Amino acid sequence: MRLEKQVAIVTGGARGIGRKIAEVLASEGAKVFIVDLADPGGSLPQGMEFIEGDVRSPAAAEKIVTGVVDRCGRLDILVNNAGIVRDTLTLSMERSAWDEVIETNLGGAFNFTKPAARFMIARKRGRIINVSSIASRVGGKGQGNYAASKAGIEAFTRTVALELAPKGVTVNAVAPGLIETEMSERVRDMAGNALRRAIPARRYGSPEDVAAVVLFLALPGASYITAQTIVVDGGLSVAGPRPGA
Amino acid sequence: MTDQEIFGKVKECLIDALGVEDDEVGPEATLVGDLGAESIDFLDIIFRLEKVFDMKIPRGDLFPEDILLGEGNIEDGKLTEKGLAQVREKLSSLDISKLEKNPRVSQISNLFTVKMIADYMKSKVG
Numbered sequence: 001m002r003l004e005k006q007v008a009i010v011t012g013g014a015r016g017i018g019r020k021i022a023e024v025l026a027s028e029g030a031k032v033f034i035v036d037l038a039d040p041g042g043s044l045p046q047g048m049e050f051i052e053g054d055v056r057s058p059a060a061a062e063k064i065v066t067g068v069v070d071r072c073g074r075l076d077i078l079v080n081n082a083g084i085v086r087d088t089l090t091l092s093m094e095r096s097a098w099d100e101v102i103e104t105n106l107g108g109a110f111n112f113t114k115p116a117a118r119f120m121i122a123r124k125r126g127r128i129i130n131v132s133s134i135a136s137r138v139g140g141k142g143q144g145n146y147a148a149s150k151a152g153i154e155a156f157t158r159t160v161a162l163e164l165a166p167k168g169v170t171v172n173a174v175a176p177g178l179i180e181t182e183m184s185e186r187v188r189d190m191a192g193n194a195l196r197r198a199i200p201a202r203r204y205g206s207p208e209d210v211a212a213v214v215l216f217l218a219l220p221g222a223s224y225i226t227a228q229t230i231v232v233d234g235g236l237s238v239a240g241p242r243p244g245a
Numbered sequence: 246m247t248d249q250e251i252f253g254k255v256k257e258c259l260i261d262a263l264g265v266e267d268d269e270v271g272p273e274a275t276l277v278g279d280l281g282a283e284s285i286d287f288l289d290i291i292f293r294l295e296k297v298f299d300m301k302i303p304r305g306d307l308f309p310e311d312i313l314l315g316e317g318n319i320e321d322g323k324l325t326e327k328g329l330a331q332v333r334e335k336l337s338s339l340d341i342s343k344l345e346k347n348p349r350v351s352q353i354s355n356l357f358t359v360k361m362i363a364d365y366m367k368s369k370v371g
Contacts, residue, residue, distance in 0.1 A: 121289050
C-alpha cells in the first residue's frame, strides 16, 4: 500500500479514465473522493466515495475541497480529469459548445487547483495531476474546443508547477492518446481499423494504461518530476507515415 | 496579546513558510533579500498568519502587490510619482525614503520586513 493514509480527489471520476484512476489510487490505500455530475451507481470499491459536483462552479470546487480537508485533515493528490467533448467543425460550432468544453476541461482544473493548492502549500507537499490529451498537440478535425482546452491544461500545468515548486507541490499532466472509453467511441467507430493500425503499438490504450502513469506521478519516487506532460499514446503522436511497414 | 507574543507568532509563520532558522528572523530582516521569499511565499505567509491569528487578511492589505498592476504606476521598471504616492498611502507606517531615492520595482520587496508584518498584525489584533 504505497498511498496509505493519503487523500485524493479525482474529478470526473465516475466513469472512464477517471474511474480507473480512482480505483488504482484506492487500491494503493488512498482515500479517494470522486467528483462527478451524477452518481455512478452501484457500490464503489473500498476507499472510494462519491461527491456530486459540477467542476465548472468555483464555489462548488471550493466547498468540495474544503469539505474533504475538514473531514480528513489533509489533501495529498488532486487529479483534474473531468472532461467533455462537443465535437464539430469550427465553422459550425456554436459558441456555447466552445464555452462548455473550455469551462469544463480547463476552467474545472483551475477551480479545483486553486483551493487544493492552498492546503497543499500549507503542508508543503502535494501532487496535482492534470489529464490532458494528445489532441493538445496533434490536430483533429472537429476538436477545436477540446484541443484548445487540452493545450491550455498543459500550459496551466507548467505555470502552476513553477509557482508551487518551492512549496513541495508537484504539478504534472498526462496526455492520453486513443483510449478505449465511451468518450472516444465515436472517433474509434468512425475510423475503424485504420486508426488502430496507425498506432505504433497496434492497439488502443486502456484506462489502466493512463491510471498507471497517474499513480507513478502520485508516488513518493516522483517527487522531483514537475511541470511535465507524459504522453500515453502507444507512440501515435510521433508516428509519421509508415510506407510498407 | 503582547507585542512579544505577536512577534513570536509572526516568526513561527515565517519559519514554517520559508524554512529559515529561528535566528535569521530578526525584526529588520527583509523577506526577499534576507529570508529568500518569492511570490508564492507571500501568499503562504498570509495563509499561515490567517490561521495562527484566526482572522482574514484582505488580499493586498499586508502586501499591496496591486500597486504594481495599477495603470501609470510603473514606467521603465521604476515606480512613477503616482506609484510612489500609492506606496506612501498603503504602507504609511513605513520609511520609504530609500525607495524614493531608488524607485526600482525590485526595491519594493525590500520594504517588507519581519517588523512590518508584526506591526501590521499588532494593528489588527491590538
